[in-house]
Amino acid sequence: MNPASVRSVDPGVAGRRWLGVWFTCCHTYGRISRNRDGTMYEGPCPKCGTRVRAKIGEGGTSKRFFKTQ
Numbered sequence: 001m002n003p004a005s006v007r008s009v010d011p012g013v014a015g016r017r018w019l020g021v022w023f024t025c026c027h028t029y030g031r032i033s034r035n036r037d038g039t040m041y042e043g044p045c046p047k048c049g050t051r052v053r054a055k056i057g058e059g060g061t062s063k064r065f066f067k068t069q
């Protein structure tokens with residue numbers, strides 16, 4: 001199963017260990033965690049297990065909560 005596509009996250013927001021995500025696959029809210037390298041957030045949908053990733057980089061969204069696509 002391929003990870004759902006999620007936009008990148010602005011480094012200014014990436015200081016948080018967790019990122020809130022609305023999983024459109026199951027219409028449910030969940031959280032994904034920052035990886036050890038601090039390069040992206042990653043985690044599974046709490047209901048179906050579809051993994052989502054969000055890169056941390058310049059030009060990413062500055063929102064602290066966003067939807068999977």
Ligand SMILES: [Zn+2]
Nearest residue numbers: 025026045048
């Ligand atoms: Zn799901």
